[in-house]
Amino acid sequence: MATFNDREKSFENKFAHDAELQFKADARRNKLLGLWAAQLLGKSGDDAASYAKALVKSYLEEAGHEAVYRKLSTDLGNKADEATIRAKMSSLTVEAKAQIMSEQS
Incomplete structure (x- = not known):
């Protein structure tokens, strides 16, 4: 039975690790999107960084990719x-994961 429990624990650890990586x-991605959008809006420097943070925050407040899309x-x-x-x-998701x-x- 120890083998089954070890496998189960291993799968749980992998799931938690994968979920953490996806969250990061x-x-x-949202930070990179925020910097991209800030540039389109004519923001730079601290204003661009603040906008990017606000976009990340919008994702955390109303979890989901659609919340980010709506704000953008x-x-x-x-x-x-x-x-x-x-x-x-989509392209920044790939870049962020890399x-x-x-x-x-």
């Missing part, structure tokens, strides 16, 4: 359409 990647869509108005925002979200994985090596 989502937060990193509202804030950007006609500066970026839905397809552009969603494509950027960054997180390279930091873990």
Whole structure:
């Protein structure tokens, strides 16, 4: 029975680890999205960093990718359409995961 319990514990640990990595990647993606959107909005320096933090915070307050999309869509108005925002979200998800994985090596 010890083997079964060991396997179960191993799967639980892997699940927790994967969930933590996904959370970190989502937060990193949202920060990168915030910096991208800030640039479109003409923000730079501390203003851009503050905007990126606000976007990360919006994800934490109302968990979900759609909350991030809605905030970006509202804030950007006609500066970026839905397809552009969603494509950027997708590409930055890949980039954020790569960054997180390279930091873990």
